[in-house]
Amino acid sequence: MSDHDDKNPENDPQLADKIKDSARQIWLAGLGAYTKAEEDAGKFFERLVQEGEQLETRTRGVVEKQIKTVEGRVGEVKEKATGTWDKLEHMFDQRVSGALRRLGIHRREEIEAMERRIEALESELARLRGDSPASDEEE
Structure with missing residues (x-):
């Protein structure tokens, strides 16, 4: 063993x-x-x-x-x-302005200038007539 x-x-x-x-x-x-x-x-x-x-x-x-x-x-x-x-x-502005002119429509600046001229002419006419501004309102 x-x-x-x-x-x-x-x-x-x-x-x-x-x-x-x-x-x-x-x-x-x-x-x-x-x-x-x-x-x-x-x-x-x-x-x-x-x-x-x-x-x-x-x-x-x-x-x-x-x-x-x-x-x-x-x-x-x-x-x-x-x-x-x-x-x-x-x-675009030029074309629109041209079209308005051809149609006889004036620009705002032109209309405002005409209004100032009309007011100046009315004042001058009233002065030449001897009208007073108060008499214009009565008529």
């Missing part, structure tokens, strides 16, 4: 030590791998942040340039539209 017990791996102290050493080495290798992965992940994260900042800087410059270009174009279009609208409004 003792021959059989000596060959049993469970009773071999060297084999048990080898297994313990292998288990410890596996454990240490796992810890090392975990630590390395953690360090690499931190470095990788930092590198991603740096690349993101660089991309943001480049993108911001391009976007700002595009915004300025668009703002400039909007200003140009606005100026052209305003100028075109002013020309259109002026042409």
Whole structure:
């Protein structure tokens, strides 16, 4: 029985030590791998942040340039539209004034000027007749 017990791996102290050493080495290798992965992940994260900042800087410059270009174009279009609208409004005024003149309808300024002339003539006529403003109201 003792021959059989000596060959049993469970009773071999060297084999048990080898297994313990292998288990410890596996454990240490796992810890090392975990630590390395953690360090690499931190470095990788930092590198991603740096690349993101660089991309943001480049993108911001391009976007700002595009915004300025668009703002400039909007200003140009606005100026052209305003100028075109002013020309259109002026042409419309001229056409309406011409049509009213052809129909014998005078502009307000012309009518107001005629009213002032009529009032002046009436005043002069009344003065020449010797009429007083009060006698005009009685008639």
